Amino acid sequence: MSVKIFGKGKKAALKRRHARIRKRISGTAERPRLVVTRSNRHMVAQIVDDNAGKTLVSESTLMADFADFQGTKTEAAKKVGELLAKKAKDAGITTVVFDRGGNMYHGRVAAVAEGAREGGLAL
Numbered sequence: 001m002s003v004k005i006f007g008k009g010k011k012a013a014l015k016r017r018h019a020r021i022r023k024r025i026s027g028t029a030e031r032p033r034l035v036v037t038r039s040n041r042h043m044v045a046q047i048v049d050d051n052a053g054k055t056l057v058s059e060s061t062l063m064a065d066f067a068d069f070q071g072t073k074t075e076a077a078k079k080v081g082e083l084l085a086k087k088a089k090d091a092g093i094t095t096v097v098f099d100r101g102g103n104m105y106h107g108r109v110a111a112v113a114e115g116a117r118e119g120g121l122a123l
Contacts, residue, residue: 018102034096043077045084059084077108081115095122
């Protein structure tokens with residue numbers, strides 16, 4: 001999988017980092033991939049089966065669960081991880097491969113992983 005991403009901006013650098021990570025990380029039906037996408041305002045977490053090319057479970061700060069949420073963005077990210085773990089357990093998923101999406105494993109990205117672990121997922 002050779003992806004050429006040209007450009008000098010932050011988004012291009014993020015895409016290059018994610019492409020490098022995706023060379024090594026792949027989700028299967030037995031151990032799907034937990035993908036974290038971060039923007040300045042929102043967090044999105046999905047559990048993906050790469051062999052089938054399908055999203056199995058997803059959770060986001062854009063969902064109705066967060067309509068009345070009061071707290072910091074990091075607390076919201078942790079809650080995204082916890083709710084995603086709950087949905088994953090209901091779907092029969094217990095272990096996942098963590099894909100940080102080219103972002104540093106720090107702050108809100110780490111909070112999603114921590115929330116997922118507390119919710120019962122094995123990363």
